[in-house]
Amino acid sequence: MKTKIRSILALFSLLLLLASCGKKQAAPVNTDAFKIEVLETSVPVTTAEVCGTTCDNVLQLTSGTPLSLSIAFSGQENLAQYKIDIHSNFDCHAHERPLSEWRFLKVADISGKQITITEAIPLPADAFSGNYHCIIRLIDEKGNEAPFKEFNLIVSNAGDREAPVITYELPASDSVSIQKGQDLIFKGTVTDNLSLSNGRLEITCVTADGTDYSIINEAFSGNESTTHTFQRTYTIPSYFASGLAIFRLKAYDKWNNQSEQLIKVYISA
Numbered sequence: 001m002k003t004k005i006r007s008i009l010a011l012f013s014l015l016l017l018l019a020s021c022g023k024k025q026a027a028p029v030n031t032d033a034f035k036i037e038v039l040e041t042s043v044p045v046t047t048a049e050v051c052g053t054t055c056d057n058v059l060q061l062t063s064g065t066p067l068s069l070s071i072a073f074s075g076q077e078n079l080a081q082y083k084i085d086i087h088s089n090f091d092c093h094a095h096e097r098p099l100s101e102w103r104f105l106k107v108a109d110i111s112g113k114q115i116t117i118t119e120a121i122p123l124p125a126d127a128f129s130g131n132y133h134c135i136i137r138l139i140d141e142k143g144n145e146a147p148f149k150e151f152n153l154i155v156s157n158a159g160d161r162e163a164p165v166i167t168y169e170l171p172a173s174d175s176v177s178i179q180k181g182q183d184l185i186f187k188g189t190v191t192d193n194l195s196l197s198n199g200r201l202e203i204t205c206v207t208a209d210g211t212d213y214s215i216i217n218e219a220f221s222g223n224e225s226t227t228h229t230f231q232r233t234y235t236i237p238s239y240f241a242s243g244l245a246i247f248r249l250k251a252y253d254k255w256n257n258q259s260e261q262l263i264k265v266y267i268s269a
Contacts, residue, residue, distance in 0.1 A: 003140055007073065012177050016154065019089060019111070022127050025044040031044075033074060033075060033076050034074070034075040034076055034077075034138075034140065034144065034146045035073075035075075035138075035146055035147065036070070036071060036072075036082075036136055036137075036146055036147070036148070036149045036262060037071060037072040037073075037074075037075055038053075038070070038071055038136070038149055039070040039071065039072055039115065039116070040068075040069070040070035040242060041059060041067075041068070041069055041151075042066070042067055042068035042127070043059050043060060043067070043071075044059075044071075045057060045058065045059060045151075046058045046059070046060060046156060046254075048060070048152075050131055050152045050154070051089070051131065054111045055152050057150060057151050057152055058151070058152045058154060059134070059151050059153050059154070060125055060152070060153075060154045060156070061151070061153055061154070061155045061158045061173070062123075062155070062156050062157075062158050063102075063123055063124060063125050063126065063127040063129075063155060063156070063158045063159075064123065064124070064125035064127075064158050064224075065123055065158075066120050066122050066123055066187050067120075067121040067123055067153075068118065068119065068120050068121070068123055068168070069084075069118070069119045069121070069136075070116065070117075070118045071112065071116065071117055071118075071119065071136065071149075071196060072114070072115070072116045073114070073115050073116075073117070073138050073146075074114045074115075074138045075113055075114075075138070075144075075146065076113070076140075077140040077141055077142050077144065078111060078112060078113060078140060078141045079110045079111060079113065079114075079115060079138065079140050079141070080109065080110065080111075080139050080140055080141045080143075081107060081108065081110065081136075081137075081138075081139050082107075082108055082110060082117075082136065082137065082138045082139075083105075083106065083107045083108075083135075083137045084104065084105070084119060084121070084134070084136050084216035085104070085105050085133075085134070085135045085137075086102065086103065086104040086105070086121070086132055086134045086135075086153065087101075087103055087132065087133055088101040088102070088103070088128070088130065088131070088132055088133075089130075089131040089132055089133045089152070090128075090130045090131060090256065095157075099133075101127070101128045101130070101256075102123060102124060102127040102128065102132065102155065104121055104122075111139075114152050122155050123155070125158060125159070126157075126159075127155055127157060128155070128156060128157065128162075128255055128256035129155055129156050129157045129161075129255050129256045129257050130154075130258075130260075131152060131153070131154055132152075132153040132154075132155060133150065133151075133152065133153070133170075134150065134151040134152075134153055135148055135149070135150055136149040136150075144253075145186045157255040157256075157257070158243070159255070160193070160253065160254075160255045160257060161191045161195050161257065162192070162194075162253070162257060163192075163253070163257040163258055163259040164191060164192040164199065164251040164253050164257065164258075164259055165189050165190070165191050165192070165251075165259060166188060166189075166190055166249055166259055166261045167188050167189050167190075167191070168186065168187065168188030168249065168261060168263075169187045169188055170185045170187040170188070170231075171184065171185070171186070171263055171265075172185060173266040174261070174262065174263050174264060175263070175265075175266075176263070176264070176265055176266070177265075177266040177267075177268065177269060178236055178266070178268075179236070179267070179268050179269065180236050180237065180238050180240060180242075180267060180268070180269055181236060182202050182234075182235070182236055183233050183234065183235050183236065184233070184234045184235075184236060184247075184265065185231070185232070185233050185234075186203060186216070186230065186231070186232045186233075186234065186249070187230065187231040187232075188229075188230060188249075189227055189228065189229050189230070190220070190227070190228040190230070190251045191226060191227050191228075192253050193222040193226070194226065194253065194254075195223075195225065195226060195227075195254065196220040196221075196225060196226060196227070196228050196253055196254070197220065197221070197222050197223060197224060197254055198219070198220070198222070198227075198254040199220045199251065199252050199253040200218060200219045200220060200251075201217075201218050201220070201228070201230055201249070201250070201251050201252075202214075202216065202217050202234070202248075202249075202250045202251075202252075202261040203214065203215040203216040203217075203234075203247060203248070203249050203250075204247070204248050204250075205245055205246065205247045205248070206244030206245065206246045206248075207240050207245045208241040208242060208244050208245060208267070209243075211241065213240075215234055215247070216232050216234070218230070218232075219237065229237060234266060240267055241267070242267055242268055242269055243266070243267060244264060244265070244266055244267075245264075245265045245266075245267050246262055246263070246264060246265075247262070247264075247265055248261075248262055248263075249261045249262075249263070251253055
């Protein structure tokens with residue numbers, strides 16, 4: 001009986017070996033040959049802070065002025081398609097704020113193993129100020145994808161480059177102490193050089209345990225005033241972690257220019 005079992009196991013192992021030998025292994029993709037190379041940009045590539053991180057792939061743009069990219073695509077196999085995708089990164093990819101922002105998407109078929117293209121990408125005059133992502137992708141006719149190229153775009157609106165200003169009376173200072181269950185009052189004004197219509201005020205909080213909370217999100221009135229007065233009361237919840245919490249007041253004008261104030265709040269039980 002044992003001899004029979006050994007024979008069956010040996011036969012099974014042989015079949016597995018033959019099956020594996022019969023499979024044709026796909027050749028690894030040579031990423032040195034299969035690549036995207038950005039040869040030239042219409043504005044210089046710079047280093048700047050984006051979403052709290054220093055990035056060395058930043059293009060600083062002005063609305064109404066097109067972005068031009070010269071790009072070389074190459075590969076071991078015949079190339080099939082490239083894609084350029086530009087989308088907003090206003091809230092660092094949390095995607096919580098549905099704004100009408102600049103968006104560009106192009107997918108184009110190509111052929112051959114090497115090709116250089118120039119893209120003149122329109123940037124509307126009414127584009128919102130803020131951070132955007134530009135992603136360039138490439139695939140060959142076998143479906144392989146080259147390592148993508150990425151740029152962070154910082155757009156300034158040509159008609160209004162000035163951010164609103166937040167001035168607050170309450171809390172009385174930028175560092176206060178409070179107990180859970182007590183009221184924290186936010187009182188102040190937002191002013192701007194142009195109308196604040198369609199702008200907004202956001203107040204968020206990061207508690208001592210790293211949890212994010214949205215406290216206030218209010219739109220400015222639709223009139224043409226350059227001043228917005230606010231007064232809001234927030235009761236510190238019992239579930240907030242004790243310790244240092246950072247409250248962030250952010251004001252946005254109609255073109256998404258923004259400013260912020262930070263308030264340290266020490267929370268106790």
